[in-house]
Amino acid sequence: MSIVTIERKVLEKNDELALQNRKVFQQAGAFVINIVSSPGSGKTSILERTLEHLKGRLRIAVIEGDVQTDFDAQRVAKFGVPVVQIVTNGGCHLDANLVQDALGNMDLKGIQLLVIENVGNLVCPANYDLGEHIKVVVASTTEGDDKPLKYPTMFRQASVLLVNKIDLLPYVNCNLAELKANAFKINPTLKVFEISCTTNQGIAEWCRWLEQQVQHNYH
Amino acid sequence: MSIVTIERKVLEKNDELALQNRKVFQQAGAFVINIVSSPGSGKTSILERTLEHLKGRLRIAVIEGDVQTDFDAQRVAKFGVPVVQIVTNGGCHLDANLVQDALGNMDLKGIQLLVIENVGNLVCPANYDLGEHIKVVVASTTEGDDKPLKYPTMFRQASVLLVNKIDLLPYVNCNLAELKANAFKINPTLKVFEISCTTNQGIAEWCRWLEQQVQHNYH
Numbered sequence: 489m490s491i492v493t494i495e496r497k498v499l500e501k502n503d504e505l506a507l508q509n510r511k512v513f514q515q516a517g518a519f520v521i522n523i524v525s526s527p528g529s530g531k532t533s534i535l536e537r538t539l540e541h542l543k544g545r546l547r548i549a550v551i552e553g554d555v556q557t558d559f560d561a562q563r564v565a566k567f568g569v570p571v572v573q574i575v576t577n578g579g580c581h582l583d584a585n586l587v588q589d590a591l592g593n594m595d596l597k598g599i600q601l602l603v604i605e606n607v608g609n610l611v612c613p614a615n616y617d618l619g620e621h622i623k624v625v626v627a628s629t630t631e632g633d634d635k636p637l638k639y640p641t642m643f644r645q646a647s648v649l650l651v652n653k654i655d656l657l658p659y660v661n662c663n664l665a666e667l668k669a670n671a672f673k674i675n676p677t678l679k680v681f682e683i684s685c686t687t688n689q690g691i692a693e694w695c696r697w698l699e700q701q702v703q704h705n706y707h
Numbered sequence: 708m709s710i711v712t713i714e715r716k717v718l719e720k721n722d723e724l725a726l727q728n729r730k731v732f733q734q735a736g737a738f739v740i741n742i743v744s745s746p747g748s749g750k751t752s753i754l755e756r757t758l759e760h761l762k763g764r765l766r767i768a769v770i771e772g773d774v775q776t777d778f779d780a781q782r783v784a785k786f787g788v789p790v791v792q793i794v795t796n797g798g799c800h801l802d803a804n805l806v807q808d809a810l811g812n813m814d815l816k817g818i819q820l821l822v823i824e825n826v827g828n829l830v831c832p833a834n835y836d837l838g839e840h841i842k843v844v845v846a847s848t849t850e851g852d853d854k855p856l857k858y859p860t861m862f863r864q865a866s867v868l869l870v871n872k873i874d875l876l877p878y879v880n881c882n883l884a885e886l887k888a889n890a891f892k893i894n895p896t897l898k899v900f901e902i903s904c905t906t907n908q909g910i911a912e913w914c915r916w917l918e919q920q921v922q923h924n925y926h
């Protein structure tokens with residue numbers, strides 16, 4: 489049996505489990521987003537600002553994925569939301585099976601929005617459906633404007649692009665128009681928000697859009 | 708045959724090929740570094756500043772690894788050094804076999820320093836020996852100070868840590884002392900340079916150290 493065959497079987501098995509997760513989400517009435525990016529793009533900071541902004545407006549739960557440590561779950565727990573930490577122990581992406589295990593430790597009853605924060609990796613998580621409604625990719629201005637072309641699969645799979653650290657634009661070598669043009673070359677239907685977790689720029693617009701998706705999910 | 712067995716066999720095969728690469732490097736007398744980091748940490752910018760600084764001092768060649776595009780090879784070629792681009796086509800790391808292919812397209816005769824720039828990924832490249840003398844990990848201040856603890860394998864495997872974008876420290880949520888303490892917790896023997904590709908801070912020190920390694924390699 490060749491390695492390619494094995495890999496295909498792994499992905500097929502993953503897709504099966506993702507379908508099961510999708511049914512669980514549907515039954516619970518939860519809208520589910522899978523946040524992906526490079527390490528250090530600001531996924532957890534965005535989640536903190538989002539939880540802060542949507543406090544009292546939406547019932548939110550979080551699944552945190554990390555290669556090691558539960559630092560991110562600790563940060564998120566401060567906002568008083570249910571959170572389960574998955575430590576992959578060296579694994580480079582979350583998969584539907586790991587998420588299924590996490591769901592076994594979480595009560596989705598009444599949850600309107602489930603946020604899954606993936607492992608920091610702009611390559612491998614692109615191929616693993618977790619059962620989410622949408623993937624949200626974060627690209628920070630400090631990473632430069634060429635990332636959509638260099639890591640196209642992730643930007644193709646995502647429905648939303650959060651351009652983070654927009655406040656650092658004056659200090660970094662990143663052309664914002666070019667970054668967005670590159671993203672649209674790969675995925676013309678991407679919804680883009682320019683945000684900063686330091687100044688809160690764009691957080692309200694992003695959260696408003698997210699609330700709308702949750703509303704649509706009920707109808 | 709289980710997937711774990713397949714993975715072990717893949718790594719064993721890789722180690723065999725890495726050993727062959729290592730012999731090729733030894734015969735050519737080339738010191739070889741493997742630069743690894745998250746996407747957008749500044750690997751290519753560091754390489755540009757290094758090539759600029761060492762111009763006329765060392766004979767350097769470059770192997771560029773990318774998931775897609777040959778942007779980085781184009782940037783490096785401007786410095787008049789031999790460069791071979793490896794496009795992994797979605798693959799999340801370089802392996803010894805890909806590097807062996809690249810070496811088939813490169814004349815190492817007279818080359819004193821070969822720089823291999825890996826795919827932007829802080830997880831997967833950690834497990835693949837390419838035959839290099841040392842791994843150099845780049846962490847940029849914009850990624851925060853917790854990365855060594857969250858991605859420990861890479862920091863454990865590396866001999867050198869380049870803390871890049873040191874000029875952005877005033878604007879980002881990163882405690883430099885904490886970042887270094889976290890790195891030393893994982894790997895107490897790490898050699899650390901604080902650098903900026905914008906202001907050139909630390910580039911001379913890094914290049915001086917690199918020159919010393921090349922000298923040692925001859926003796």
